[in-house]
Amino acid sequence: MSIATDTTLIIRCPYCAMGIEFRPMIAHKDGRFVCRDCAHTVRPGVPDYRCTCRPCLRVGAGRL
Ligand SMILES: [Zn+2]
Ligand SMILES: [Zn+2]
Numbered sequence: 001m002s003i004a005t006d007t008t009l010i011i012r013c014p015y016c017a018m019g020i021e022f023r024p025m026i027a028h029k030d031g032r033f034v035c036r037d038c039a040h041t042v043r044p045g046v047p048d049y050r051c052t053c054r055p056c057l058r059v060g061a062g063r064l
Contacts, residue, residue: 013040015055 011025013035025033025042033042040056043049050056 009044011042011044013038015040015053 009027011033012022013025016023016035016037023035023037025035025040027033031043031046033044035041035053038053038055040053041051
């Protein structure tokens with residue numbers, strides 16, 4: 001039980017992770033992870049990637 005499957009990457013949605021039950025985001029073939037609840041998407045290793053889901057648009061509008 002010492003070897004972990006490092007290929008398994010679990011990403012949790014920052015917008016839906018506030019509840020008691022965390023929901024892992026779904027991995028897509030193109031490398032993106034999509035949240036089933038709010039449609040938030042992330043790309044691990046791509047900091048310039050911008051998601052266009054509702055919560056992200058809200059944050060962007062608030063900053064600008
Ligand atoms: Zn979400
Ligand atoms: Zn988003």
